[in-house]
Amino acid sequence: MPATAPPDLLRRRQWLGRVGGGAATALPWASQAAASTTIRLSHVVAPDTPKGMTLERFRTLVEERSGQRIRVQIYPQGQLYGDQDEMQALQLGAVDMVAPSLSKFGPIGFPEFELFDLPFLFNSVTEVRRLTQGPLGQRLLERLGRQRLLGLGFFDNGFKHMSANRPLLEPAHFIGLRMRVQASRVIAQQMRALGAQPVTLPFSETRRALETGVVDGTENPVSNFWTQGMQTVQSDLSLTQHGYLGYAVVTHQRFWFNLPAPDRSLVQQALREALMFGNSIADAHNDKALAALQVAGSVRVHRPNNAQLTRLRQAVLPVQADLAQRIGQPWLDALHDALPKERHG
Numbered sequence: 001m002p003a004t005a006p007p008d009l010l011r012r013r014q015w016l017g018r019v020g021g022g023a024a025t026a027l028p029w030a031s032q033a034a035a036s037t038t039i040r041l042s043h044v045v046a047p048d049t050p051k052g053m054t055l056e057r058f059r060t061l062v063e064e065r066s067g068q069r070i071r072v073q074i075y076p077q078g079q080l081y082g083d084q085d086e087m088q089a090l091q092l093g094a095v096d097m098v099a100p101s102l103s104k105f106g107p108i109g110f111p112e113f114e115l116f117d118l119p120f121l122f123n124s125v126t127e128v129r130r131l132t133q134g135p136l137g138q139r140l141l142e143r144l145g146r147q148r149l150l151g152l153g154f155f156d157n158g159f160k161h162m163s164a165n166r167p168l169l170e171p172a173h174f175i176g177l178r179m180r181v182q183a184s185r186v187i188a189q190q191m192r193a194l195g196a197q198p199v200t201l202p203f204s205e206t207r208r209a210l211e212t213g214v215v216d217g218t219e220n221p222v223s224n225f226w227t228q229g230m231q232t233v234q235s236d237l238s239l240t241q242h243g244y245l246g247y248a249v250v251t252h253q254r255f256w257f258n259l260p261a262p263d264r265s266l267v268q269q270a271l272r273e274a275l276m277f278g279n280s281i282a283d284a285h286n287d288k289a290l291a292a293l294q295v296a297g298s299v300r301v302h303r304p305n306n307a308q309l310t311r312l313r314q315a316v317l318p319v320q321a322d323l324a325q326r327i328g329q330p331w332l333d334a335l336h337d338a339l340p341k342e343r344h345g
């Protein structure tokens, strides 16, 4: 982390101070647990998405249970911070919680999180939970402590699909395309393995980049595709279901341990319930977005057949070996141990 904050970050921090955001405002004469607190929570997607709704549920639970003493101020849609600076904002204390996708932890020094980006690794979110709810997920969250961050839990969006101005159903269809990717080396490599050129861009710039032709296509779950209006700048959505997209809720130890213990328990319990709620609605929400997309009718929706899926799977096989080289084979072994046994070999 740089010793001094970039000027725009400082400006926004000053602004936040003015509008009354900030960590616990403990009054010297009040008991600690009675002090009012605002939790500032920044994220990059629309409120009407699995992530947006999960965090909104968190806000409701915290505010209700604390009798409005603990407020949660949510800044959605990258309003304050985008992919590139939200972690830095957390480190600097400009926000108190973020919920980035797991693909965004690699560039800040946690490449092990890219395990979740491996293409065609999971058949269902139930399989993902064998990792996130087990020892491997715990180890991943603990690693965040190296930067004084604290991982509070994982939650799902769902499975990603490919979009462009043509169907993307087999490797030959990707050749020559510039595909927007998150800042994950695994996803970049996946695109290269398919014959495309990966272009890393923040989420908030993706729609515009598609519109202006800076990139030709992208990948995301349907809820993100729909709520960003990508159907107005892409003509074809291919339901490849090739990769998982999920999130981790992260806070800073400085903020967290400054909260009185009873408040920490309240927040933690509210978050646990909000994440369970989010996981229970994510699939349905993506299905709803797909139905809305089909009704809107501006995008053609394609489903790859089995032979096409096999070709896609074959093409991206080398990605796993490359990740093993970067983060060490034991991580991959732990991953495969956590998955159903029929995956071996």
Ligand code: LMR
Residues within 6 Å of the ligand: 044, 045, 051, 100, 101, 157, 182, 202, 203, 219, 220, 224, 245
């Ligand atoms: C993306 O950047 O494509 C998504 O991960 C955004 C999000 O947080 O869902």
